[in-house]
Amino acid sequence: MLTYDVALSFFGIAVLLALAPGPDNLFVLMQSAMWGRTSGMFVVLGLCTGLIGHTLAVAVGLAAVFAASETAFTVLKLAGAAYLVYLAWGAFRAPVQTGGEEKPLRLGKALLYRRGIVMNLTNPKVSLFFLAFLPQFTSPGRGSVAAQTVSLGALFMVATLLVFGLIAWFSGTVGQRMQRSPTAQRVLNRVAGTVFLGLALKLALSNR
Template sequence: MLTFEVALSFFGIAVLLALTPGPDNLFVLMQSALWGRAAGMLVVLGLCTGLIAHTVAVTIGLAAIFATSATAFTLLKLAGAAYLVYLAWGAFHAPDSVANSEKPAKRNKWQLYRRGIVMNLTNPKVSLFFLAFLPQFASPARGSVALQILSLGGLFIISTLLVFGAIALFSGGLGAWIQRSQKAQRVLNRTAGVVFLGLAVKLALANR
């Protein structure tokens, strides 16, 4: 099992990594600003669910496939890029609810949760990161390596939930104001579209 010192040092590093600007926390920020705190938290939960899958993949060795197979890596990253392009299209074509004298449309909870899952699972670099990062804190001298990997994955998910949850709460407050301003809505939707397209390009050009 993990020692307290190892768990504490790993958790500290995981928090710092979660705070580092990247596709996932940027995705949470934009979704929260567009649809509010609750929507952002659902996206965060979806991302954390994806991390569970990545943790299990590393534990059973599935992530090694993406590290050794260029085809598998390419197919997964292109699927993720295509999904981000789809989100960008939706942002560019989103109606201005204030202009239409309507209340902001509420997003289906499952749809928001699913967005987080798909966003995370279609990024093969997360699998490769977990494959390279988690085993560094595991040791056969402390017992089952598989259980240690699962524990480390759990700690990483907790750190992600705390940091990304804070981002969702902060940017969700901004979103409440944006929903009352037609101009702000339009600017944010266009900005979100550009951000999603940028993330799509970055993912499509990613190397192992």
């Protein structure tokens, strides 16, 4: 089992890593700004659910496959890049509400939750990061390494939930104000589409 000191030090590092600019927190920021705070939180929950998959992959050794196989890494990263391009296309085509129109329907919570899961699971660099990072805090002398890995993954998810939840809250607040202006809506949609395209390009060109 994890000791208190190990758990505390790991959690502190996890919070700092979650705060560092990266694809996931940018994704949360833009989705929350476009669709609101509550919607952003469902994206966050989806991302955290995806971390369960990466944690289990490290615990059972599947992450090592992506570290060793160039083909597996490439297929997964291209799938993730294609999904981001699809989201960019949707952002560029998002309708703009004018003053006389009814408030447009928001994306369903289940859809946003799935977006978070897919966004996280199709990024092989997360698995490689977990494969390199989590074992540094485990020790055979403290019992099952797999159980320790799962515990560390759970702590990382809590840190991610706290940090990304705050990002969703604040960006959602700003986004709600921008939604009152058709011009601001167009700018927000274009910025979101550009960000998604940039993330897609970065992921497609990434190396192990």
